[in-house]
Amino acid sequence: MIRSVVRGYGAALPKRAVANRELEGVVETSDEWIVQRTGIRQRYIAGEGETTASLGEAAARAALDKAALTPADIDLIIVATSTPDNTFPATAVNIQNRLGMTHGFAFDMQAVCSGFVYAMATADMYIRGGMAKRVLVIGAETFSRILDWKDRTTCVLFGDGAGALVLEAAEGEGTIADRGVLTSHLRSDGTHKEKLYVDGGPSTTGTVGHLRMEGREVFKHAVGMITDVIEAAFEATGTTAEDLDWLVPHQANRRIIDGSAKKLGIPSEKVVVTVDLHGNTSAASIPLALSVALDDGRIKQGDLVMLEAMGGGFTWGAVLVRW
Ligand code: ACO
Numbered sequence: 001m002i003r004s005v006v007r008g009y010g011a012a013l014p015k016r017a018v019a020n021r022e023l024e025g026v027v028e029t030s031d032e033w034i035v036q037r038t039g040i041r042q043r044y045i046a047g048e049g050e051t052t053a054s055l056g057e058a059a060a061r062a063a064l065d066k067a068a069l070t071p072a073d074i075d076l077i078i079v080a081t082s083t084p085d086n087t088f089p090a091t092a093v094n095i096q097n098r099l100g101m102t103h104g105f106a107f108d109m110q111a112v113c114s115g116f117v118y119a120m121a122t123a124d125m126y127i128r129g130g131m132a133k134r135v136l137v138i139g140a141e142t143f144s145r146i147l148d149w150k151d152r153t154t155c156v157l158f159g160d161g162a163g164a165l166v167l168e169a170a171e172g173e174g175t176i177a178d179r180g181v182l183t184s185h186l187r188s189d190g191t192h193k194e195k196l197y198v199d200g201g202p203s204t205t206g207t208v209g210h211l212r213m214e215g216r217e218v219f220k221h222a223v224g225m226i227t228d229v230i231e232a233a234f235e236a237t238g239t240t241a242e243d244l245d246w247l248v249p250h251q252a253n254r255r256i257i258d259g260s261a262k263k264l265g266i267p268s269e270k271v272v273v274t275v276d277l278h279g280n281t282s283a284a285s286i287p288l289a290l291s292v293a294l295d296d297g298r299i300k301q302g303d304l305v306m307l308e309a310m311g312g313g314f315t316w317g318a319v320l321v322r323w
Pocket residue numbers: 028029030033034037038113152153154156157196213214215216217218219222250251252253280310311312
């Protein structure tokens with residue numbers, strides 16, 4: 001049985017870190033309010049010349065280095081993003097070009113904060129279907145560019161960055177002891193559109209638009225949706241919260257993360273939290289968090305790792321990986 005095994009990882013952040021205190025001069029807010037409600041202490045904001053594609057390229061190069069591979073070894077690039085460099089062509093094709101690749105194929109995936117789990121599930125399908133052997137799965141965002149910097153209810157929450165994994169086809173036994181993606185569960189429900197969306201687009205306003213959010217409404221649905229897909233992943237594999245070595249959630253907000261872990265009975269020592277460092281980087285948050293926990297030695301080969309996310313749409317999903 002073919003499995004999609006993680007062979008390398010990488011991350012990239014803009015040069016400029018912006019602490020909560022700095023935002024006190026932008027909107028009426030405070031470090032205390034932001035930390036208490038969200039757990040965020042700082043975020044990185046892209047400067048001149050830094051774009052979704054440049055950050056994605058840097059993360060991809062770091063992942064290739066870790067995997068001891070070159071762009072020549074890759075046959076598919078999937079970029080999860082809601083903040084592409086251009087409406088088209090896809091940022092994935094832009095990154096393919098930046099990597100000097102004219103072979104293989106590349107496309108973007110748009111599922112907002114759930115983008116990375118959607119991209120992982122999709123890459124796994126291409127690998128298991130035999131259409132790709134090595135896939136660069138990238139989550140890259142520059143949300144700072146779609147924020148309304150006069151709206152304190154949203155602008156303090158988000159940041160920019162990118163992370164990448166290299167997935168590679170490998171033979172497995174078909175058991176949960178196999179390394180690689182074990183199961184993926186994706187969901188969406190468009191009835192929630194108005195709770196989290198961007199108020200512009202090429203086919204409506206002809207503008208890029210700004211992010212709009214009813215924070216309380218998002219919060220109300222988040223924990224239930226997240227725990228549903230995680231429970232589906234446990235059920236599909238016959239595993240439980242006790243078998244899990246790490247939960248690596250989308251980093252939107254400390255209270256959502258803690259609430260989900262508590263409901264699932266996952267102790268906080270097994271939860272990777274980086275929202276304090278990066279803010280909410282949408283599709284980039286999971287690979288950025290993975291990068292931190294792999295660099296500091298928490299996540300090791302053989303560990304059972306649950307990735308989960310929920311975001312605009314709503315979209316939500318979970319991917320269970322034996323590292
Ligand atoms: N600084 C200071 N005060 C603020 C700020 C701010 N940045 N933003 C809002 N306030 C004020 C509000 O105006 C309100 O004041 P009022 O009582 O005088 O009207 C007060 O704080 C409370 O506002 P609420 O919106 O009720 O605050 P809440 O406790 O719900 O926290 C938050 C807001 C953090 C957005 C919360 O609802 C939340 O975490 N929601 C989840 C949203 C989220 O994480 N979205 C990320 C994208 S989706 C995803 O990735 C899953």
